[in-house]
Amino acid sequence: MSSERHATLRQVVHEVVDQTPVFDIHTHLFDPAFGSLVLWGIDELLTYHYLIAEAFRCNREPAEHFWRLDKPAQAEWIWRQLFLERSPISESCRGVLTTLQLLGLDVRQRDLPALRQHFLKWTPETYTDRILEISRVRKVCMTNLPFDDEERPVWERGFQRHPAFVSALRLDPLLLDWEKTAGQLHHWGYEVRADLSGQTFGEVRRFLSDWTQKMDSQYCMVSLPPEWRFSDNTVTNRLIEEAVLPFGRDHGQAFAMMIGVRRGVNPQLRMAGDSLAPTDVPSVEALCAAFPENRFICTMLARENQHALCVASRKFRNLHIFGCWWFLNNPSLIEEITRMRIELLGIGVTPQHSDCRVLDQLAYKWHHSRPILAGVLEEKYADLSDTGWHVTRSEVERDVHALLGGAFESFIKH
Ligand code: HDL
Ligand code: ZN
Secondary structure: OOHHHHHHHHHHHHHHHHHOOEEEOOOOOOOHHHHHHOOOOHHHHHOOHHHHHHHHOOOOOOHHHHHOOOHHHHHHHHHHHHHHOOOOOOHHHHHHHHHHHHOOOOHHHOOHHHHHHOOOOOOHHHHHHHHHHHHOEEEEEOOEOOOOOOOHHHHHHOOOOOOOEEEEEEOHHHHHOHHHHHHHHHHOOOOOOOOOOOOHHHHHHHHHHHHHHHHOEEEEEEEEOOOOOOOOOOHHHHHHHHHHHHHHHHHOOEEEEEEOEEOOOOHHHHHHHOEEOOOOHHHHHHHHHHOOOOOEEEEEOOHHHHHHHHHHHHHOOOEEEEOOOHHHOOHHHHHHHHHHHHHHHOOOOEOOOOOOOOOOHHHHHHHHHHHHHHHHHHHHHHHHHHOOOOOOHHHHHHHHHHHHHHHHHHHHOO
16 A cells, blocks of 8 residues: 555544544443532542552552541642652553643643642533543443442432433342342342342343343343353352343343452552453353353453353354453553454454543543544554555444444344
8 A cells, every 4th residue: 555545544534534433332430410429530540449459559558547547638649659659650550641631731740639620610511521522432331239338329319411321230139149130129129139030130131121121221230250251050159140141131231341350459558459360251151151142241351361262152142242341451461362353253342441430531541542543543454555455434333433332222122
């Protein structure tokens, strides 16, 4: 391909990827109506659990010294450990600075108190719209838990929904802590039994139906440990196979599995204490084969699982894979995994989600990911051009819309 054609192609692809609005299909963000559950601002950015884990590695102070501090003091400690006493070169630290830059703030002063002043003028509502605008995110999928005592009342009293926020029904307590959750469901009027007997599965399906309707949930989801296996006769699998999947099939709800988290390997770090392990891709294939009428969404936490997961998605059209999740959400791995997925799956994949917990993070997570996706696409379109197949701008726009959430919307559509 001629160098000027390549230059034009590169410009078109980077422009389109940079400007295409995103549907962020998995986050821990909240509609502004959830009030105190909305995390935003510099202190929340600095105390994101990714940075806590990194800061704890910088000294030998007892963990309790940190946990006893209030949020601003925790943020100052992290600022000192990760930004002042050593260069903020990790992806999580870089993200904080990218966000501040995109907000038009000058970090050269390295003055945290001065930076804090800039956040005083915002409310959760106004800041939400500002961040969505900066990030060019058109839709944000929340992670919603009926079992959360702070979140549930907001759903029960109802609220005027922000047009950009949609929900996903999170099922970890139901699927991974049935003993306790059965009691909660029974208290709420669902005739379930801890031993799964009687009308339990039908009543769990009723619970799923009630809350899917209340939330207008886009899909159901669970985070499964690396040792999860489809073939094991466990309470988790019986609830999946006899409640969640029949419900999903009958109500057009896809089932998302995020697999590979080892919770609390270092309890001292609290939410920052989780780790990962490789999991079993054949279990996902067996699930997709056994339930062809269900639709499955999946991401895995271990780099070692990514290639086999791509192949599994080639084999099963009812399996849509997504995201460079958590410890994979770093430029080197995003590039490796995105290139592998485009080569094996073409456009039928969702390369990225943000997993944001703090609203401001939308700005940096998408600002960092977009050019990486653009670089891979530019290379692939250039390869096509070398065969004589030249994509048009509108074809690039069509493909990028699909990759940035459009294909996912089609996949989950009832
Ligand atoms: O279970 C999940 O959805 C994970 O994304 C965890 O929330 C994890 O703590 C996280 O925030 N990862 O980015
Ligand atoms: Zn998450």
